Amino acid sequence: MIKRLAAAATFLLAAACSPAPETKPADPTADSTAYTEIDPSRAGVVTGKVVFTGKGPVRQKVDFAEDPNCAKLHKGEFFNDAIALNNNGTLANVFIYVKVGLEGKKFRPPTTPATITQKGCWFEPRMLGIEAGQPFHAINADPLTHNIHPRTANSREWNQSQDAGADPLIRKFARAEIMVRIKCNIHPWMKAWVGVTEHPFYAISGNDGTFAIKNLPAGKYTIEAWQEELGTQQQEVTVTAQGTETLSFTYKGE
Amino acid sequence: MTLRQQLACFAAIAAAQLFSCSRPQPTPSGVVIEIKSPLGLPRLETPADNPPTSETIALGRRLFYEKKLSADGTLSCASCHSPTAGFADPRRFSVGVGGKLGARNAPTVLNAAYSPVQFWDGRSPSLEDQAGGPIANPVEMNMSHDLAVGRLNADPEYVKQFDGAFGPGPITVLKLQRAIASFERTLLSGNSxxxxxxxxxxxxxxxxxxxxxxxxxxxxxxxxxxxxxxxxxxxxxxxxxxxxxxxxxxxxxxxxxxxxxxxxxxxxxxxxxxxxxxxxxxxxxxxxxxxxxxxxxxxxxxxxxxxxxxxxxxxxxxxxxxxxxxxxxxxxxxxxxxxxxxxxxxxxxx
CATH class of the missing domain: 1.10.760.10 (Cytochrome c-like domain)
Structure with a gap:
């Protein structure tokens, strides 16, 4: 009898003292996903450049007709360079990413935001890379109202107006998507692209046409280049530990 | 006291209470006037128990600009519904007594008389009802209705003006609300x-x-x-x-x-x-x-x-x-x- 009482008392004590798991508030920062840790000693680099051959694109002037206040933000003409040809015959703003080879791996998304800025009634940058789950910030640096409208297919589509001086809009893209077009519903000429990946292995070619995907675990991959007018190209590559693989993508003009 | 006496007393008290409750509503005592709608607005319907009179409109106008109706005597209705700002507030949120900030932009009073319900969320069914809201709201005029009425009853000018508008009797919050509502019914904008x-x-x-x-x-x-x-x-x-x-x-x-x-x-x-x-x-x-x-x-x-x-x-x-x-x-x-x-x-x- 005494034993049973003691057992009951112990049970009660335990029930009273141990935190009940179901009443414990969920920690919103807790993430139980088993992420892949990258070992730099067993990873390499994919680098290279994007070359353009043939006749260069005819530069298109931006028509600010829908909002004359936008034209006032520019001195002289302003160009819409869908094909961003560099002085050295290479292309900028080409999105290069690992398309195949990382299946089954999950990488912790960064907590630092990827930011797009509306300035001069234009998106900066025109090409942005972000990971699914990473914070996306949109800033209005203009003295007028904008509207951010990512035309997503894999994540929930949204649009929101942003008046001058407003706080940055803060969102996330839930799932990978190559490529999300960003619109401004108010200024139809404004266009940007966001490449949403589920890993950090992407790069955007710069003003010298080069790119580098660093810290990529050794293995076989399909690398894709994406250009908004000229389309996609793919190349196979085998990355070795501490090795550097150099690729060259070539787009031909008309 | 016999049972009969007790019953009689109880009946007398009940009758007195009944009488006080069925006391005539404070309807305007003056001559009812028509508020003419300007070009572009429909005929204005006015409530049967608060038809507009020159006296209630003039009283309501005075009350609309009356700062005594706020706790610290600094604000009137017009502080946030300014005649120089289309009877609205040029500030994003209105500032109440003690610098307290409202949560919504003050809407215009112009043509509010045509709105079936008042406030942005429609929480008030009439202009009369609405007029009492901001006086008592802690982030607006922050003034209990009893205190507001007390201040007016202590002012012989107001007592005289209320008597002229509603007939003799103490100033009540309902009279105040009716007077302000009648003035607001004159705030019509048309002929644009x-x-x-x-x-x-x-x-x-x-x-x-x-x-x-x-x-x-x-x-x-x-x-x-x-x-x-x-x-x-x-x-x-x-x-x-x-x-x-x-x-x-x-x-x-x-x-x-x-x-x-x-x-x-x-x-x-x-x-x-x-x-x-x-x-x-x-x-x-x-x-x-x-x-x-x-x-x-x-x-x-x-x-x-x-x-x-x-x-x-x-x-x-x-x-x-x-x-x-x-x-x-x-x-x-x-x-x-x-x-x-x-x-x-x-x-x-x-």
């Missing part, structure tokens, strides 16, 4: 360039830009503005008396920060919905929307061109608009043509 053009047949009353703007405003396939901001054949309220979610008031994360009509109805469909405001004298009543976020009419037009802000409760009429820069400017020109005359005798009494 639009009214003279559209209802008065005065072809030159509106500029060509404003005329083009009217066409866009009315065209369901272009601006589609009049789907809620109604223009009728005989008159134009520029409102529909209903509640809509246009996505105004979203925070940076895209969440609704003020549930609006939902706070009254608890109906899911009313989340983020607010009363359609009149557009009359809109050029004078910046900033715009319930949260006062849009500073100019161009900002407002741009907001609608963008299709508002997406959220789960967005009104189905909200769509991205395809309008050229000139068409957007035309819409602003039209909105600027909705400024009517502010009635005489609406400013602070001498």
């Amino acid at each position: 360039p639009f009214d003279r053009y559209f209802f008065g047949g005065e072809r030159s009353a509106m500029s060509p830009a404003a005329i083009r703007g009217l066409e866009i405003f009315n065209n369901a396939k272009r601006g589609n503005c009049s789907v809620c901001h109604k223009i009728g054949e005989q008159n134009a309220p520029f409102a529909d008396g209903k509640f809509h979610n246009i996505g105004a008031g979203l925070n940076a994360e895209g969440e609704l920060t003020d549930l609006g009509r939902f706070t009254q109805t608890k109906d899911e469909h009313d989340k983020g919905a607010f009363k359609t405001p009149t557009l009359r004298n809109i050029a004078q009543t910046a900033p715009y929307m319930h949260d006062g976020k849009q500073k100019t009419l161009k900002d407002v037009v741009d907001f609608y061109v963008g299709g508002g802000n997406s959220n789960p409760y967005l009104d189905k009429e909200m769509k991205e608009l395809k309008l050229t820069g000139e068409e957007r400017a035309d819409l602003v020109a039209f909105l600027e043509a909705l400024t009517g005359d502010i009635p005489a005798n609406s400013g602070p009494p001498k």
